[in-house]
Amino acid sequence: MKIETGDVAVITGGASGIGLGLARAVIARGGRVVISDVRAEAAERTAAExxxxxxxxxxxxxxxxDSDSVCNLAERAxxxxxxxxxxxxxxxxxxxAAPMWEQTPATWDRMISVKIGGVINGVRAFAPILIAQGRGHILNTASSGGLAPLPLRTPYTGSMHAVVGLTETLDLELKTVNELLGATVLCPGLVDTPLGQNSAxxxxxxLPAGMSGNIASLGAGALSPLEVAEAALAAIAAGRVHVAPGTGVLDRARARVQGLISDLEAAGE
Ligand SMILES: NC(=O)c1ccc[n+]([C@@H]2O[C@H](COP(=O)([O-])OP(=O)(O)OC[C@H]3O[C@@H](n4cnc5c(N)ncnc54)[C@H](O)[C@@H]3O)[C@@H](O)[C@H]2O)c1
Known part of the structure; x- marks a missing residue:
């Protein structure tokens, strides 16, 4: 789906980072945006800017x-x-950051309810609207951690792998309804956002003392939120289900898929 002038995008986590990049990319195409975030003041500030x-x-x-909160978002949008x-x-x-056996139940609950539950709530609230209109697209943000292992982050990678898998199935389900509907999963590598700071x-x-929480501080090669957003909208326009911008992401995904296939082939001998 190509974003047309006047199209409306609803963006959760839109007050910052990749969400704000997506808003800017939609606006650059003549679109209108709903900035949604659990940080209400930050969302207001971003929309005002x-x-x-x-x-x-x-x-x-x-x-x-919270499914009621997301249904309210859909109604108000x-x-x-x-x-x-x-x-x-x-x-x-x-x-x-900890090995899986040290991750707490609270961390698992939170990652599952925000990352997987957030996508489920968004699809349940908005897919019927898109289906009734006959045209629309759902973009789910996962991570390169949803395409390949990322040691010390199992609650993150586990929820991101789920978002990749459910988006692939969601796309098929939407296309069964109507070819003008679809879903894409965004799996970036490092992106220069305040994810650590906002998560803290x-x-x-x-955050350990003295650490900013900015992703760019973790190393060189982080993409800007706008670069990631442009890649996502290009993938949606091209009808692609996966988009994974970032240094080394393709190599990590290829290694995982090749490892999977060679294990399956070996088991089949
Ligand atoms: N920055 C990276 O390197 C990177 C890489 C891959 C994937 N991602 C993913 O991209 C997405 C956006 O992250 P970002 O890097 O732009 O970070 P960010 O912190 O700048 O943006 C995330 C936003 O989500 C909001 N949020 C958190 N919990 C929420 C909730 N329960 N309901 C509504 N809003 C909530 C935060 O307030 C924040 O504004 C995340 O899902 C993240 O895991 C980030």
Whole structure:
């Protein structure tokens, strides 16, 4: 689906980082945006900045882990714009660094309810709207950690692998209804966002003293949120189900898939 002038995008986790990049990329194509975030003030501030720059943007606070909150988001987005074309289930957190046997039940609950539950709630609230319109697309943000192993982050990789798998199936289900519907999963490598800082302020991790929480501080080669957003919208326009921008992501995904196939072939001998 190519974003057309006047199309409406609803973006969860839109107050910051990749979500804000997606908003800017949609606006650059003449689209209108709903900035949704659990951090209500940050969402208001971001939408106001976009409006000051000439865009049609509103803020609607929602907690993606709460299905009622996401249904309210869908109702209010329709009240405001009368239509929704692109739903970006993007909100997310990072989990603490520890081996799987040391990850706490609270961390697992949180990652599953925000990352997997957030996508489920978004699809349940918005897919019927897109289906009724006959045109629309769902973009789910996962991670390169959903395409390949990432030691010390099992709650993160486990939930991201789920988002990759459910998006592949969701795309087939939507296309069965109508070829003008579809779903794409975004699996970036490192992106220069305040993910660590926001995850800490929401209580999901504790930042070690002196650490900024900015992803770019982890190493060179982080993409900008706008580069990632442009790659995502290009993939949606081309009808692709997967998009994985970032240094080394293709090699890591290829190694996983080749390892999987060679294990299956060996087992089949
Ligand atoms: N930054 C990276 O390197 C990177 C790489 C791959 C994937 N991702 C994923 O991209 C997505 C966006 O992250 P980002 O890097 O832009 O970080 P970010 O912190 O800048 O943006 C995430 C936003 O989600 C919001 N959020 C968190 N919990 C929420 C909830 N329950 N309901 C609604 N909003 C909530 C936060 O307030 C924040 O504004 C996340 O799912 C993240 O896991 C990030």
């Amino acid at each position: 976009l409006r000051d720059a000439g865009a049609e943007a509103i803020a609607i606070a929602a907690d993606v882990a 329709l009240e405001a714009f009368g239509t929704v074309h692109l739903v970006c289930n993007n909100a997310g957190l990072v989990s603490p 302020s929401l209580g999901a991790i504790q």
